[in-house]
Amino acid sequence: EPEVTQTPSHQVTQMGQEVILRCVPISNHLYFYWYRQILGQKVEFLVSFYNNEISEKSEIFDDQFSVERPDGSNFTLKIRSTKLEDSAMYFCASSEVRGAAGNTIYFGEGSWLTVV
Amino acid sequence: GESVGLHLPTLSVQEGDNSIINCAYSNSASDYFIWYKQESGKGPQFIIDIRSNMDKRQGQRVTVLLNKTVKHLSLQIAATQPGDSAVYFCAERGLNFGNEKLTFGTGTRLTIIP
Numbered sequence: 001e002p003e004v005t006q007t008p009s010h011q012v013t014q015m016g017q018e019v020i021l022r023c024v025p026i027s028n029h030l031y032f033y034w035y036r037q038i039l040g041q042k043v044e045f046l047v048s049f050y051n052n053e054i055s056e057k058s059e060i061f062d063d064q065f066s067v068e069r070p071d072g073s074n075f076t077l078k079i080r081s082t083k084l085e086d087s088a089m090y091f092c093a094s095s096e097v098r099g100a101a102g103n104t105i106y107f108g109e110g111s112w113l114t115v116v
Numbered sequence: 117g118e119s120v121g122l123h124l125p126t127l128s129v130q131e132g133d134n135s136i137i138n139c140a141y142s143n144s145a146s147d148y149f150i151w152y153k154q155e156s157g158k159g160p161q162f163i164i165d166i167r168s169n170m171d172k173r174q175g176q177r178v179t180v181l182l183n184k185t186v187k188h189l190s191l192q193i194a195a196t197q198p199g200d201s202a203v204y205f206c207a208e209r210g211l212n213f214g215n216e217k218l219t220f221g222t223g224t225r226l227t228i229i230p
Contacts, residue, residue, distance in 0.1 A: 004159075007122050031216070034215070035218075041220075041222075042205065042220045042222045042223055043160060043164045043207075043220040044203065045217040045218060045219070046219070048216065051151060056216070056217055058217070080117060091159050091160070093159075095216075103216070104150075104162050104165070105150075105162070105218060106125070106162065107159035108159050109157075109158055109159050110157075110158070112117075
């Protein structure tokens with residue numbers, strides 16, 4: 001079964017450092033997302049991406065965050081200068097189409113980011 | 117503000133029994149609801165979904181019920197198995213372009229007792 005893959009599975013970084021989390025969405029999917037989950041809390045939406053541009057973003061997704069699809073398969077989340085409160089599990093997700101019922105959003109296994 | 121929330125944070129059920137997980141939502145404009153299962157250290161896994169024009173949908177061992185009058189959603193799992201132990205999230209979203217983000221509830225931890 002096709003799946004969303006994410007790397008790294010776990011990264012420890014010092015406060016102020018830049019981090020890039022990588023994702024390979026399901027190959028025929030066109031709509032991509034990043035969500036995050038702080039330990040013990042609910043999953044929160046960060047950003048959605050379609051047709052090489054951001055289509056929607058949350059308040060969490062400030063100027064320190066950026067997303068990119070550098071080639072035909074990868075989708076990345078960059079945090080420019082990490083803060084302690086950025087420590088969380090970051091989930092990449094993808095879906096085949098947009099705006100339709102039954103448009104299942106598939107999640108990756110997550111990248112656990114620890115900022116020290 | 118709009119929110120999706122859960123009534124109970126934990127639920128323990130004897131193996132083989134049925135379980136019911138509840139969810140309340142407050143966004144009356146929600147069109148589409150999804151239940152996800154999250155096992156420890158893994159990403160949310162799609163279980164079942166339902167559109168706002170339906171009140172019941174069945175899958176394999178799972179049933180989702182939607183009561184739009186009281187803005188309530190439930191997930192029924194029949195004949196529970198140890199592998200059903202996980203955190204279950206309800207999520208809601210719109211169906212229009214530009215409004216597809218998922219809003220998750222806080223989650224219910226289901227524990228199946230052998």
